[in-house]
Amino acid sequence: MEKIVQEKYVQLENVNMTFFTKKGTFEALKNVNFSIREGEFISIIGHSGCGKSTVLNLIAGLLQPTDGNLFCAGREIAGPGPERAVVFQNHSLLPWLTCSENVYLAVERVFGATETKVQLKKRTQAAIELVGLAHAADKRPNEISGGMKQRVGIARALAMEPKVLLLDEPFGALDALTRAHLQDELMAIMAKSGCTAVMVTHDVDEAVLLSDRIVMMTNGPAATIGDILDVELARPRKRLELAEDSHYNHLRSEVLKFLYERHAKKAA
Amino acid sequence: MSAIGISKESIKTIMQNEQTTPTPTAVKAAAQPAAARMAPSKRPSARSLKLRSFFEWLLPPVFGVLAMIAVWTLISYQSPNLPGPVSTWHSAVELFSDPFYNNSPNDQGIGWNILASLERVGLGFGLAALVGIPLGFIIGRFQFMSRMAAPIIGILRPVSPLAWLPIGLLVFKAANPAAIWVIFISAIWPMIINTAVGVSKVPQDYMNVAKVLNLSEWKIVTKILFPFVLPYMMTGVRLSIGVAWLVIVAAEMLTGGVGIGFWVWDEWNNLNVEHIIIAIFVVGIVGLLLELALTSLARRFSYE
Ligand SMILES: Nc1ncnc2c1ncn2[C@@H]1O[C@H](COP(=O)(O)OP(=O)(O)O)[C@@H](O)[C@H]1O
Ligand SMILES: [Mg+2]
Numbered sequence: 132m133e134k135i136v137q138e139k140y141v142q143l144e145n146v147n148m149t150f151f152t153k154k155g156t157f158e159a160l161k162n163v164n165f166s167i168r169e170g171e172f173i174s175i176i177g178h179s180g181c182g183k184s185t186v187l188n189l190i191a192g193l194l195q196p197t198d199g200n201l202f203c204a205g206r207e208i209a210g211p212g213p214e215r216a217v218v219f220q221n222h223s224l225l226p227w228l229t230c231s232e233n234v235y236l237a238v239e240r241v242f243g244a245t246e247t248k249v250q251l252k253k254r255t256q257a258a259i260e261l262v263g264l265a266h267a268a269d270k271r272p273n274e275i276s277g278g279m280k281q282r283v284g285i286a287r288a289l290a291m292e293p294k295v296l297l298l299d300e301p302f303g304a305l306d307a308l309t310r311a312h313l314q315d316e317l318m319a320i321m322a323k324s325g326c327t328a329v330m331v332t333h334d335v336d337e338a339v340l341l342s343d344r345i346v347m348m349t350n351g352p353a354a355t356i357g358d359i360l361d362v363e364l365a366r367p368r369k370r371l372e373l374a375e376d377s378h379y380n381h382l383r384s385e386v387l388k389f390l391y392e393r394h395a396k397k398a399a
Numbered sequence: 400m401s402a403i404g405i406s407k408e409s410i411k412t413i414m415q416n417e418q419t420t421p422t423p424t425a426v427k428a429a430a431q432p433a434a435a436r437m438a439p440s441k442r443p444s445a446r447s448l449k450l451r452s453f454f455e456w457l458l459p460p461v462f463g464v465l466a467m468i469a470v471w472t473l474i475s476y477q478s479p480n481l482p483g484p485v486s487t488w489h490s491a492v493e494l495f496s497d498p499f500y501n502n503s504p505n506d507q508g509i510g511w512n513i514l515a516s517l518e519r520v521g522l523g524f525g526l527a528a529l530v531g532i533p534l535g536f537i538i539g540r541f542q543f544m545s546r547m548a549a550p551i552i553g554i555l556r557p558v559s560p561l562a563w564l565p566i567g568l569l570v571f572k573a574a575n576p577a578a579i580w581v582i583f584i585s586a587i588w589p590m591i592i593n594t595a596v597g598v599s600k601v602p603q604d605y606m607n608v609a610k611v612l613n614l615s616e617w618k619i620v621t622k623i624l625f626p627f628v629l630p631y632m633m634t635g636v637r638l639s640i641g642v643a644w645l646v647i648v649a650a651e652m653l654t655g656g657v658g659i660g661f662w663v664w665d666e667w668n669n670l671n672v673e674h675i676i677i678a679i680f681v682v683g684i685v686g687l688l689l690e691l692a693l694t695s696l697a698r699r700f701s702y703e
Contacts, residue, residue, distance in 0.1 A: 193607055211610040223604040227626040236622060240612045291612075 137204070140169040140327055141190060141295060146199035148185055159185050161353040163199070165346055167295075172321060172328045174338040176386060177348030178396040183331040184220075186348075187299050190329060191217050204294060213241045216288035218298040222280040224272040230283045231268040234258050234290050241291045258290035259283075261320060278309040285317065289324065296321075298330040302337065311370065314340060322367065335386045339379060340370060347389045350396055357394055360385055482673045490673035505665070507657055513681065515657040519575070519650075520643045523582025527639060531587040532632060535594025536624065545595065552591065560585035560646045564653060574654035581650045582643045589638035597631025598624055633697035640693060644686045 148160040159182045167173050175183045188194040189201055192211040201208040203215060216237075224233045235255045242251060259268050262282040267275050272283070281301055288296055301317075302310040314337060321328055332338050338345045342362050349357040362382055364373065373379040443451070468484050475483035482490075498510030538548045563584045567577030601624060609619050651660025659678060666674035 191611060193610060211607075211613065213611070213613055215611075217607070217611045219604060219607065221604060223608050225605065225608070225623065225626070228622070236614075236618075237612050240614060240618075 137169045139166040141167040142202040144200045146196045149197045158353045174342040175346045182354040213291045214294045216291045216293035220299045222284040234287045258286040262286045296328040512662040516659040523579040524643045527586040531590035535591045539595035539598025556588045578650045586639040586643040590635040593635030597628035637693045
């Protein structure tokens, strides 16, 4: 059976986002337009505070746009839903639950109505094993390292079998070695699951290594999409080989130029 | 209440200081050249160090108690009506040798009086928890409810607990329920407020998780709100029981019956000042024990 890949699986149309705060209104996003193909891995990159998380939260349904429309799989995004799982920047695990209980909470919610407890437990275990944490399944979040926490966060999201995986700077708080390791793992997992992913990052190498396309945002206020870069690098990608690859380095410098020449941020 | 908290904090810091003081000595001992190491008899052994730090930990509170007794003795010499520690001690020994006698409703052992007071506090406090904690959750969870409750709490909370006694007597037409009512109304505020504050402090991240997972309200309460709020709730419970124990003595003085408060009043009428002093100590010690029990309970419930 041939599956038809939807070209516009996730779609943002003229999205504006204005925050109304006590200090007045703040126009964060203006006229954001882009669409994501099914199965595609998209990175959103931009300087800190430009509105990357806001875009992600809009797709997640955690925020409602002040203007414009968002669609996922042909339907308007009305609110959060388990078909759009989020891996949060600070992992957001519940500290009073063990790793597997954290994952189970998500599994139960999505599959609880149709599956038995045994099946739910199996799913939980499979997700924990997928991220290589079988040995820490019964530990609490504060007993494991930052990298492991982030893995649990990824396991929780993947266990929901989402259509779209949303990641907000998932590796931002990790040291370089752990980060590289998790990036490789994420690539492998995404290749296996084939789900669509949107990742917010401020790490140029991470963006180029993982993405099919990189969405580059201008600085706020009223941030919008400055440019979209196609990353035509064959998969599976190996970070060591790519380090020498001229096309990889060209793409990398394209992003760097965008960030530091065309849309340099004044020092705060 | 807060005085207890502060003094405990200072005790804690004292304890920490005591624990850290041996360390520099140990470092110095280790850093000393070989000459010093050749005479190990000069170096204090680990056991004697431990013993020393134990005494250093124990001495200040002992000194504190001794100082209190000394001041009390001095004052009792100055004022002939105030019994000194020695006569109070003899009186206490006699009193506690038979704490559970029961001659008549108005003449019962100190043990019965303490138990009667604890029962009232337990009932009033338990009812307050039963009402206050769910109320706190509702107020913390829904902005509308919080705005609605704000003026009520704002006006009623500063009212002195005993001002509620006439209302209780009027409604219940009996002294005992009126006393329980006073405990209830004075113990409920810390629980409502602390629970509500806890709920309103639940990190947005956790609520975002709940939203993304589309958790039901029941799951949100049991899996996210309740575990997060528990430590706040326990603080409320601790404050509440402290207030309740503070209030019970005064309430019982007014309502009569069996109870430590009424006992104090009775002994005042008998001009038995030794017993009044004993009662002060009993009230203080029971309060301290309640506080300690709840603190250790709270520590158990903390997920950190
Ligand atoms: N809930 C909010 N209320 C008001 N302003 C907000 C809110 N969320 C984000 N902002 C503002 O919108 C801008 C973009 O924020 P964000 O999307 O978090 O940036 P990024 O993730 O790119 O660092 C920032 O200037 C931020 O202060
Ligand atoms: Mg962000």
